[in-house]
Amino acid sequence: MSDVRVHNFTISLDGFATGAGQAPDAPFGHAGERLHEWMFATRFWHQMRGGRGGSVGADNAFAAMHGPGIGAEIMGAGKFGPPGWQDDPGYKGAWGANPPFHTPVFVLTHRPRPSVEMEGGTTFHFLDASPAEALSQARAAAGGRDVRLGGGPSVIRDFLTEGLVDHMHVVQVPILLGRGVRLWDGLESLEEAYQIEAVSTPSGVTHLTFTAKNR
């Protein structure tokens, strides 16, 4: 069976995966770009944007795990767009005409709409379904490859609670956001189900990896 994987999911020291006040020009609210500066510096990121350069150290090694072996992504309505996107029938996500997924993407929302085919192999499907149901559709679409769980924090929490996540890579950045949406709420004793490693890198972030013990 294919794995469910979380990659490059970034939180502040106080556990927020996004700041408060998400808006079209501020997908991470008052956090701005501060959560992901570690990633913007990597070769992985430069290449994804079609450029050259970028660091090739430990941050890049972790970041580059994002793509290989993935056949579909599941994400929440809060990652797909800013509050209220469901009221715009022409909205096609926050990533322009050629989104960086290049696979089927299943967007969990209580207000589903018809699928949208984008350039570059990404198709957005909209589902009002339980985590397990969404996963079985994503698995079918992934054709034997793994399913990436793309966030946001609410959706990752729901999948963790249901025991559906096999690998998780969380990056902790040394900033305190104070407000926003927390990743860790309601996950008491999660460590019992995972082998956890921590690695701090010279950029100042700490990579935490969770490997499910039951795999």
Added chain:
Amino acid sequence: MSDVRVHNFTISLDGFATGAGQAPDAPFGHAGERLHEWMFATRFWHQMRGGRGGSVGADNAFAAMHGPGIGAEIMGAGKFGPPGWQDDPGYKGAWGANPPFHTPVFVLTHRPRPSVEMEGGTTFHFLDASPAEALSQARAAAGGRDVRLGGGPSVIRDFLTEGLVDHMHVVQVPILLGRGVRLWDGLESLEEAYQIEAVSTPSGVTHLTFTAKNR
């Protein structure tokens, strides 16, 4: 001027410095001893208990910074004893006849009592005072040496908010407690005042050090 230092202050991945349900036989509530296992394994801890052995790696190097150069400690009522200790006029703290401080210790409480001299150089003084007032008394008692801020989380948060902490060493353990008292609440943008380093060690914990930029 002497420094205000925090050492070996340990939190879970979700930021709790103590579990819920503190009691005489459970000073960390439902966390039990899980927060401090990293420290119990060190030579520092073995020596403090009068024994031999223990690891001499990175965890020990950090742990051993706790004592040298300290002339006084400030702690909160919640570290001094379990809920309700103020109702017992004979209560002398959670550490037995010879507490591991060996300096004056200033206990912040809204119900102060006369000072108590213990064996080994520790004297407990009880203060109902602001952080800045408590610090000026502790500094006077420390005779030019540094003041350790011993916790718990509420008191550390109060001193951070007042900008009174020069060095802070926080140890993050890969467990999720889910409930208890959080360290990071209400400290948005704390990173602006500190240079922060992170080091993960083979035991699985991550040492975070905060060095005040204005020192």
